[in-house]
Amino acid sequence: MDCENIKGCTLFKIPLASKERELAFQGFVRMYCKGDLKEKCVRRLVGRTLGGPSKIPENMMPNGLPLAGTDDSKWSPEAKALAKNRPWG
Numbered sequence: 001m002d003c004e005n006i007k008g009c010t011l012f013k014i015p016l017a018s019k020e021r022e023l024a025f026q027g028f029v030r031m032y033c034k035g036d037l038k039e040k041c042v043r044r045l046v047g048r049t050l051g052g053p054s055k056i057p058e059n060m061m062p063n064g065l066p067l068a069g070t071d072d073s074k075w076s077p078e079a080k081a082l083a084k085n086r087p088w089g
């Protein structure tokens with residue numbers, strides 16, 4: 001079953017400027033948004049814990065890492081902490 005956030009998730013607004021990014025994006029969608037890893041999506045965790053999708057860093061991937069070629073310098077301390085100390089390890 002798809003993640004309940006799939007229709008409004010800002011992950012789908014990330015510009016896919018290269019073939020490499022597009023392939024990575026497709027892999028994340030398959031594994032997380034439409035797959036078993038949705039329960040371990042860090043974007044989902046951040047949104048739920050911090051109060052909604054607006055709290056999710058735009059360039060955060062479902063695995064909690066920044067999009068390749070970007071960094072976490074604009075992330076809130078709370079989002080960084082959740083990405084680092086996720087409850088499932």
Ligand code: SF4
Nearest residue numbers: 003006009033041044
């Ligand atoms: S990125 Fe995470 S929160 Fe967004 S639709 Fe995919 S699994 Fe759900």
